[in-house]
Amino acid sequence: xxxxxxxxxxDGTVAYLAQIAIKRKGKWAHREAxxxxxxxxxxSWLKKRMKEIDAAGDDLSSIRNRGRTLADAIxxxxxxxxxxxxxxxxxxxxxxxxxxxxxxxxxxxxSHDIVAFAKEIGTSRTPSTVSNYLSHLGAVFxxxxxxxxxxxxxxxxxxxxVVCSRLGxxxxxxxxxxRPTLKELDALLTLFEQKHRHRPSSLPMHxxxxxxxxxxxxxxxxxRITWKGLDADHSRVFITDMKHPGDKIGNDVWxxxxxxxxxxxxxxxxxxxxxxxxxxxxxxxxxTRACKFLGIEDxxxxxxxxxxxxxxxxxxLSIPQVAAVSGHRSWSSLQRYTHIKQTGxxxxxxxxxxxxxxxxxxxPKRQIKIRS
Numbered sequence: 091x092x093x094x095x096x097x098x099x100x101d102g103t104v105a106y107l108a109q110i111a112i113k114r115k116g117k118w119a120h121r122e123a124x125x126x127x128x129x130x131x132x133x134s135w136l137k138k139r140m141k142e143i144d145a146a147g148d149d150l151s152s153i154r155n156r157g158r159t160l161a162d163a164i165x166x167x168x169x170x171x172x173x174x175x176x177x178x179x180x181x182x183x184x185x186x187x188x189x190x191x192x193x194x195x196x197x198x199x200x201s202h203d204i205v206a207f208a209k210e211i212g213t214s215r216t217p218s219t220v221s222n223y224l225s226h227l228g229a230v231f232x233x234x235x236x237x238x239x240x241x242x243x244x245x246x247x248x249x250x251x252v253v254c255s256r257l258g259x260x261x262x263x264x265x266x267x268x269r270p271t272l273k274e275l276d277a278l279l280t281l282f283e284q285k286h287r288h289r290p291s292s293l294p295m296h297x298x299x300x301x302x303x304x305x306x307x308x309x310x311x312x313x314r315i316t317w318k319g320l321d322a323d324h325s326r327v328f329i330t331d332m333k334h335p336g337d338k339i340g341n342d343v344w345x346x347x348x349x350x351x352x353x354x355x356x357x358x359x360x361x362x363x364x365x366x367x368x369x370x371x372x373x374x375x376x377x378t379r380a381c382k383f384l385g386i387e388d389x390x391x392x393x394x395x396x397x398x399x400x401x402x403x404x405x406x407l408s409i410p411q412v413a414a415v416s417g418h419r420s421w422s423s424l425q426r427y428t429h430i431k432q433t434g435x436x437x438x439x440x441x442x443x444x445x446x447x448x449x450x451x452x453x454p455k456r457q458i459k460i461r462s
Contacts, residue, residue, distance in 0.1 A: 106132040161192040163234045197241035204250035218263030300446040305351035306398035310370045346414045
């Protein structure tokens with residue numbers, strides 16, 4: 091039995107699933123499926139596979155893995171994974187489909203093929219990015235054989251990791267030390283405050299920035315905070331699905347909330363369930379556009395977290411105290427801050443501490459024209 095099923099994807103596009111299911115002596119002897127963007131491609135593949143199956147006769151073992159490519163394994167991984175796949179991982183796996191290795195049969199892929207792929211992507215990407223690509227691809231290799239009988243050799247992936255590391259194709263990313271100056275922060279906050287006054291329905295980026303700076307929270311974490319998860323009595327906040335190298339889904343943590351961050355959060359309107367009911371991508375795009383407009387170079391929204399953590403150390407807090415705010419599980423990741431000597435809080439008399447708490451406008455200011 092062979093047929094094609096038309097399915098609608100989440101993004102609105104249409105996929106054509108070509109399915110083959112063969113019974114022998116009342117039992118399923120062979121099943122396989124593959125998705126295509128065009129119905130004609132699905133039909134061509136179906137005809138080709140059925141010819142191979144017919145030629146194999148009664149012994150179907152020889153064709154079970156023939157024609158099953160790395161692309162098939164990646165698509166099945168993304169389709170059947172119950173756990174939510176992160177945005178970055180999904181993007182990386184989609185981009186791998188555009189390389190020649192994706193068209194190779196699973197059983198043919200050896201460690202040198204993976205190394206060659208790593209070298210190819212390394213021509214335009216940093217060693218740390220190449221490491222991420224291989225790490226995400228490694229998750230597919232780990233599941234393909236035991237879960238679906240697809241002959242991807244997990245040992246080949248492990249060997250490739252070793253080779254790429256020793257050749258310098260992969261490596262750790264450099265820690266960013268970029269800190270915004272008070273002048274840069276003043277310029278950004280002034281611009282965002284003016285924009286919000288002009289268009290009160292827009293997101294108050296000056297509030298979001300202030301909260302990110304003093305809470306040390308990531309932009310995606312900020313957008314998930316709910317009023318129920320804000321404990322004002324104990325000055326702490328409940329962070330869901332906090333980023334973690336092993337598993338961020340279900341990694342829910344209570345984090346201490348410094349007073350400036352708590353005051354900014356409490357100053358937000360309580361009309362919705364979330365304290366900052368905005369989209370992470372919108373925040374990132376607004377910050378990037380503002381930096382470009384103001385001529386501020388090499389500054390990212392995530393640098394506010396680094397600035398916030400540095401500030402906590404500068405005020406004299408210990409590693410455990412800072413970790414209680416930032417949410418770091420491993421104190422070793424905070425070791426690079428230990429050289430900082432206590433310098434006090436440079437934000438103590440900062441004018442924005444009060445300006446960020448002023449009520450948000452719901453309507454634009456009405457301009458009154460005076461006749462002469």
